[in-house]
């Protein structure tokens with residue numbers, strides 16, 4: 280046992296504490312494959328009491344703790360060097376599904392949630408493009424998807440939370456009770472508490488959807504078309520994908536979906552490449568599960584220095600064009616971009632930092648470097664910094680699962696007028712500063 284963890288034999292855990300090399304190596308890496316931070320141990324909790332016990336143990340000794348959902352951040356956000364990782368995938372049950380809500384463990388994936396709600400004809404209103412992300416992980420970030428133009432972020436659709444604070448205290452919170460804690464946890468990057476359970480809103484699920492893929496000549500017309508679709512409320516789901524054409528250029532494709540299976544989305548002057556009816560589950564699961572996603576699209580290639588920014592609608596064309604004009608080697612041969620609009624009014628989570636513009640766009644880049652190509656990783660990380668700087672220069676913000684490192688000033692700028700709120704909540708709920716060190720904020 281590492282000296283740091285002397286005394287763990289006295290812990291009253293129902294779950295397991297593991298410190299074998301294989302477990303620590305796995306918990307030391309994330310989806311990005313860039314940062315390696317080995318923990319001293321990994322805890323697989325059986326329940327929230329286990330989490331409270333381990334957090335109190337760590338707080339007493341000044342050991343840092345990190346909740347790991349599915350480890351799908353890209354730059355070490357869920358990792359902790361020499362500390363304790365809490366593997367939230369061990370707490371992954373769906374406890375109740377009622378007409379308008381479900382009570383789920385934070386380590387459950389959105390796939391698990393959906394599998395429990397769909398037989399009742401219900402769905403979370405916003406799903407991430409990839410379903411195998413944890414509820415706690417995306418609620419710590421925001422959780423944005425193709426229905427966000429209508430329903431906001433996943434964090435906007437949370438009714439209540441059960442958490443363990445950095446002081447090891449088990450608390451519940453909602454808009455009406457412990458509201459300050461609720462605000463500090465949603466999109467709060469795990470700084471004040473570990474979410475153990477969430478009550479998330481549900482809406483009726485369509486059985487089938489009508490999906491169209493529509494081509495546009497450039498990013499400007501793609502963005503204009505998406506904006507019109509959203510403003511006119513002409514579709515239920517919208518995302519724009521910019522992919523390589525194999526000849527050094529780009530294809531600009533709109534994915535516009537109606538949740539009424541017999542109603543095609545009217546898309547204006549784009550060229551319709553494909554129209555299909557599919558089941559709602561097949562649609563939201565179109566990237567497949569972890570294994571299909573990684574092998575099917577050859578996404579096994581790591582490192583993956585991904586980046587997402589939010590850009591004011593008036594400036595999105597310039598920011599997107601600046602990225603598209605750069606060498607394709609900066610995204611790698613599998614690389615692509617995602618861009619889609621979200622009205623500001625749909626979002627209400629204070630710590631989800633987005634521009635103030637009435638319509639803003641999410642803009643993501645998925646970069647893939649060859650494993651041994653350190654120079655490529657360096658240039659991709661530099662490209663991410665430039666992308667964020669360009670967004671920031673026009674009032675844009677960062678989605679902090681990205682491979683972009685911020686210093687203290689950078690974080691303060693990121694949180695803007697919410698910085699004092701987060702800082703003061705941190706003092707109250709995680710006074711010893713043991714939680715969320717992978718983000719490098721405090």
Ligand SMILES: Cc1cc2nc3c(=O)[nH]c(=O)nc-3n(C[C@H](O)[C@H](O)[C@H](O)COP(=O)(O)OP(=O)(O)OC[C@H]3O[C@@H](n4cnc5c(N)ncnc54)[C@H](O)[C@@H]3O)c2cc1C
Nearest residue numbers: 348349350351352407408409413415416419422423469474
């Ligand atoms: C393939 C892929 C597709 C994606 N698609 C989308 C998308 O469509 N929309 C979108 O918004 N994002 C998307 N993301 C980004 C995603 O939201 C983040 O990577 C998120 O962090 C992943 O969740 P996770 O469970 O893996 O969290 P982790 O990476 O494990 O954790 C993320 C952060 O949250 C903290 N955390 C984790 N669990 C808890 C908890 N229970 N309580 C408190 N803090 C916790 C961690 O310590 C860490 O700081 C995607 C990422 C990938 C890799």
